[in-house]
Amino acid sequence: MWLDRLSGHSTPSVSPPPPHKRSYSPAPKRPSQLGPGVIARPGYGPRTSSLGLGSRPNNSTASLQSPHLPNGSSLRQQITLSDVVDPLRTLEGIVGKNLSPEDAGSSDADKESSLRKPEQLELDIDFNGLSLHDFANGPFEGNRERSHSFNSQTAEEYETEKDRFEDLHRSILACDDVLESVQTSLTSFQRDLGTVSAEIETLQFRSTAINNRLENRKLVEGLLGPAVEEVSIAPAVIKVLSEGPIDANWIHALEILDKRSKAVEAKMRGPQTVSSVSDLKPLLDDLRNKAIERIRDFFVSQIKALRSPNVNAQIIQQQSFVRYKDLYVYLSRHHSQLAEEIGQAYINTMRWYYLSNFSRYKLALDRISMFNVDKFDAIGADSSQRVPTVKVSQPPHDPLLVGRRMDILRRSNKSALPSYLAEEDRQTYYIETPFIHFNIALLDNATSEYSFLMNFFSTSAAFSTISRYFSNIFAPTFALGQEFSKSLSESSEDCLGLLLCIRLNQQFAFELQRRKTPIADGYINWTNMLLWPRFQLAMDMHSESVRRLASSVSARGPASALGLGNGGDVASKQSTAPHVLTQRFGQFLQGILALSEDTGDDEPVGNSLARLRDEVEAFLIKVGKGFGNGKERKRERFLANNYSLVLTIIGDIGGKLAGEVREHFEALKERAGGI
Numbered sequence: 252m253w254l255d256r257l258s259g260h261s262t263p264s265v266s267p268p269p270p271h272k273r274s275y276s277p278a279p280k281r282p283s284q285l286g287p288g289v290i291a292r293p294g295y296g297p298r299t300s301s302l303g304l305g306s307r308p309n310n311s312t313a314s315l316q317s318p319h320l321p322n323g324s325s326l327r328q329q330i331t332l333s334d335v336v337d338p339l340r341t342l343e344g345i346v347g348k349n350l351s352p353e354d355a356g357s358s359d360a361d362k363e364s365s366l367r368k369p370e371q372l373e374l375d376i377d378f379n380g381l382s383l384h385d386f387a388n389g390p391f392e393g394n395r396e397r398s399h400s401f402n403s404q405t406a407e408e409y410e411t412e413k414d415r416f417e418d419l420h421r422s423i424l425a426c427d428d429v430l431e432s433v434q435t436s437l438t439s440f441q442r443d444l445g446t447v448s449a450e451i452e453t454l455q456f457r458s459t460a461i462n463n464r465l466e467n468r469k470l471v472e473g474l475l476g477p478a479v480e481e482v483s484i485a486p487a488v489i490k491v492l493s494e495g496p497i498d499a500n501w502i503h504a505l506e507i508l509d510k511r512s513k514a515v516e517a518k519m520r521g522p523q524t525v526s527s528v529s530d531l532k533p534l535l536d537d538l539r540n541k542a543i544e545r546i547r548d549f550f551v552s553q554i555k556a557l558r559s560p561n562v563n564a565q566i567i568q569q570q571s572f573v574r575y576k577d578l579y580v581y582l583s584r585h586h587s588q589l590a591e592e593i594g595q596a597y598i599n600t601m602r603w604y605y606l607s608n609f610s611r612y613k614l615a616l617d618r619i620s621m622f623n624v625d626k627f628d629a630i631g632a633d634s635s636q637r638v639p640t641v642k643v644s645q646p647p648h649d650p651l652l653v654g655r656r657m658d659i660l661r662r663s664n665k666s667a668l669p670s671y672l673a674e675e676d677r678q679t680y681y682i683e684t685p686f687i688h689f690n691i692a693l694l695d696n697a698t699s700e701y702s703f704l705m706n707f708f709s710t711s712a713a714f715s716t717i718s719r720y721f722s723n724i725f726a727p728t729f730a731l732g733q734e735f736s737k738s739l740s741e742s743s744e745d746c747l748g749l750l751l752c753i754r755l756n757q758q759f760a761f762e763l764q765r766r767k768t769p770i771a772d773g774y775i776n777w778t779n780m781l782l783w784p785r786f787q788l789a790m791d792m793h794s795e796s797v798r799r800l801a802s803s804v805s806a807r808g809p810a811s812a813l814g815l816g817n818g819g820d821v822a823s824k825q826s827t828a829p830h831v832l833t834q835r836f837g838q839f840l841q842g843i844l845a846l847s848e849d850t851g852d853d854e855p856v857g858n859s860l861a862r863l864r865d866e867v868e869a870f871l872i873k874v875g876k877g878f879g880n881g882k883e884r885k886r887e888r889f890l891a892n893n894y895s896l897v898l899t900i901i902g903d904i905g906g907k908l909a910g911e912v913r914e915h916f917e918a919l920k921e922r923a924g925g926i
Contacts, residue, residue, distance in 0.1 A: 481514045482531055484538070492542050497549050502577055505542055509581060512539060543586050546578045550593050557600050564604055568703045576707050583711035590711065598723050605696060605728040609689075613735050615670035616689055620679040624650040624745035630835050630863075631796030631870075646679055651835055653747050653842030659683055660754055660846075667692035682739045683751040690778075693732050694759055697725055698768045721770045729774045736778055740785045746793065747842045749786040750856070754846055756782065783855060790859035793839070794866045800832065801870040804877065827889040829896040830874060836867050837900035840912065848906035857908055864912070868919065890923040 484507065491504040512535050518528045553571040557564055572579075583590035626632060628650045668676075668688040704717050712720075740749060760775045840860070847856050871893050875886040894916050901909060 482511055482518070482528060484508065484511050484535075489538060492538060492545070497545070497575065497578075502575065505578070505581060508535070508538060508542060511535060539585060543582060543589065546582050547589060547593065549575070549578065550582075551596070554593075554596050554600050557597075557604055564601070565699055565703075568699075568707075572707055573703065576710070579707065580710050594708065594712075594720065598720055601700065601724045602727060605700075605725060606731065609693065609728050609731055612670050612673075612692060613689065613731060615673040616668075616685040616735070618674055619676060619685055621685070622648055622650065622679055622681050622745075624681075624743055624748065626744055626792060626796070628744060629796035630793045630832060630839055630867075631798070631800035648679075649838070650681075650745050650747065651839040651842070653845055656681060656683070656747065656751060657845060659687060659751065660758070665691050667695070681751075682743050682745060682748040683755060686736060686739055686752045687755050689732060689735055690755070690759060693728065693774075694763065694771060697721075697728075697771050697774075698763070698766050700724060701768045701770050718770055725771075729771075729777075732774065733777055733781070736781055740782060743785075744789050744792055746786060746789040746839070747846070749782055749789055750843065750846045753779065753782045753786060787855055787859050790863060794859075794863045797832070797836075797863065797866040797870050801866070801873050804870070804873050827885055827892055829893045830871065832867065832870060833893040833896050836863075837897045840864075840897065841900050841904060844901055844904040844906060844909040844912060847908045848904070850906070850908065852907070857911075860908075860912070864915070887923050891920050894920040894923060 488504045488507050491501055492508060495501050495504070515528055515532055515535055519532065550572075553567060556562065556567055556571075579590060579593070582593070630651065665687065673688070701721055704720055708717050708720065736752075740752065743749065756775060756778045760772070763769070763771055763775065843856065843860055847854070850856065871890055875889050878886045878889065897916050898913060898920065901913060
C-alpha cells in the first residue's frame with residue numbers, strides 16, 4: 252500500500268525544479284531514522300496534498316490516474332502519463348539491487364538474502380537540495396560515499412513495518428479529514444467574512460448617509476433655529492405662567508411670553524405669512540389671557556389686604572405693587588380697561604384708608620389739652636375782667652411771650668406724634684403743636700403716596716392722570732386737614748401761635764419742593780389763605796385793645812390805665828418809669844420780630860405791626876400828657892424810658908423788619924429827648 256502511495260506521487264516534472272530550491276519532502280525539517288527497508292516518500296509539488304479523495308483506494312493505478320491538480324483544487328482529471336520512469340528502477344537505484352522480473356528464477360534463498368535488512372542503515376542523507384528522483388539518478392561525486400547498505404527484508408519484517416505504515420496512512424487520512432474540516436471552516440469563514448465586509452460597506456454607506464442627513468439637519472437647524480426660537484415657548488414657561496407663584500421667575504416668564512407675542516404679531520404683519528405662525532397665535536392669546544387673569548387676581552388680593560385693620564400701606568405698596576409694577580404695565584398694554592378698573596379700585600381703597608386713619612388721628616389730637624387765648628389776653632386788655640368758666644383751670648402762661656415756643660421751628664427731626672401717645676398725653680399745648688403733628692403726618696403720607704403713584708403708574712399713565720389719581724385719593728383727607736386747621740385757628744386770638752403755624756406751613760412748602768411733590772401745593776396755599784387773615788384779625792384785636800385803653804385814660808393821669816391806680820392823688824403817684832403796657836408790647840413785639848427774621852417785604856406782618864405800634868405810641872403820648880403842664884421834662888423822660896425799654900427788648904433780634912422797627916424807636920427816643 253505504501254508503494255502505491257509512493258508511486259502515485261513519483262512522476263517527475265517535465266522541467267525539473269531549479270537547483271536552488273529545496274524539493275518538497277515528506278520528511279520533517281530534521282532528519283529522522285526510518286526503519287529498515289523503509290523508503291522515504293518523494294516530495295510533493297507546491298500547494299498539493301496526498302490526502303485527496305482519489306488517493307484513498309489502495310490501488311497504484313488509481314493513484315496514477317487521479318493525481319491532484321495544483322493549487323489544492325478538489326477536481327480530478329484523467330491524464331495520460333508519458334515518459335515516466337518505472338518506479339521499480341527508482342527503487343533499484345535506492346536499494347542498490349536488481350529488482351527486475353528477470354531475476355524471478357533465482358532461488359528463494361537469494362531473494363531472502365537480497366531482502367534482508369542491512370546491518371546498519373544510514374538515514375542521515377544529505378539531498379543537497381535535490382528531489383528524491385534527482386538525487387537517485389544523479390552522478391555520485393568523489394567526496395560523497397555511500398555509507399549505508401540495503402539488505403533484503405524478510406516477510407516478518409515486512410509485516411511488522413506494514414502495520415506501522417498503515418498506522419501512518421490512517422494518521423495521514425485523519426490529517427486529511429482535519430485539513431478538509433479546516434478548509435471547510437476557512438471557506439465558511441471567508442464566506443462569513445465576505446458577508447461581514449458587505450455589512451460593513453452597508454453600515455459605512457448608512458453612516459455616510461446619516462452624516463449627510465446630520466449636516467443637512469444642522470444646516471436647516473441653523474437657518475430655522477432662530478426663527479423657531481423666536482416664536483416658540485418652552486413647556487416650563489407655560490407651566491410657570493399657569494400654575495407658578497407670582498415672583499421674579501413668573502415675571503421673567505411673562506417677559507418671554509410678551510417677547511414671543513410681539514414676534515408672532517410682527518411675522519403676521521410681514522409680507523410673507525407663515526401658516527405655522529398663524530396656528531400659534533391662538534395658543535399665545537390663550538396663554539396671555541391666562542396671564543392677565545392671574546395678574547388681575549394678584550392685584551385684587553393686594554388691594555383687599557390694604558383694607559385689613561392696622562395694616563401698613565407703605566409696606567404693601569413697596570413689597571407687592573412697586574416690586575411687581577411690570578405686571579401692571581403688561582396689563583395696561585394688553586387690557587387697558589381692566590388696568591383702569593384695578594387703578595380705580597386702588598384709588599377708592601386708598602381714599603378710604605387715608606380718610607379713616609386721619610379721622611382717627613384727628614380725634615386723638617382733639618383730646619390734647621389746649622391753652623385758651625382770647626380777647627382778654629390782648630395787650631390792652633385787663634385779664635382780671637375774664638369771666639370764669641367751668642373748664643378746668645389752665646396752668647399759668649403768657650401768650651404774649653414767645654420763649655421756647657420757637658423751638659418747634661428749629662427741630663431738625665420733625666415727626667408726628669403717634670395717636671396712642673396723643674390720647675395719653677396730659678400736657679397743655681398751644682395751637683402750633685397739634686397743627687404741626689397733623690400736617691406732618693398728612694404731608695409725609697401725601698409725599699409717600701405721590702412717590703408711589705409716580706413709580707407705579709408713570710410707565711402706563713401721563714402726569715395729568717397721576718395728578719388726578721392723587722387728587723381723588725387725598726381730596727377728602729385734605730378737606731379733613733383744612734377742617735382741623737380751621738378749628739384750631741378760628742377761635743384763637745393767639746397771634747404768636749398763628750404766626751408759628753404760618754411759619755410751619757412755609758417750611759412744609761419748602762420741604763414739598765425739596766421732595767418734588769408739587770401736588771400738595773394747593774393744600775399749602777389754602778392753609779396760608781386760612782391763617783394769614785386770621786393772624787391779621789388777631790393783630791387788629793391787639794391794636795383795638797390798645798385803642799380802647801388809650802381812650803379810657805382820664806385827665807387825672809395814667810394810673811387808672813390797666814388798673815394801676817387806686818383813685819387817690821394822681822399827681823403824687825405819677826412816675827417816669829415805663830408803663831406796664833410797654834412791657835407787654837415789647838415782649839409781644841420781640842416774638843413777632845423773632846418769627847419774622849427770614850421773611851421778605853411782601854408779608855402783611857409789617858403793616859399789622861405798624862398799626863399796633865402807632866396805637867402804642869398814641870397811648871404813651873396820651874399817658875405822658877397826664878403829667879400836666881409845666882412837666883414837659885418829666886413827660887419826655889417818661890416817653891424816652893418807654894422807648895428805651897422797647898429797644899432793649901428787641902435789641903438782639905435780627906432781620907430786616909427788626910432793623911426797621913429799631914430805627915423807628917431810636918428816632919422816637921431822640922425826638923423825645925430833644926423836646
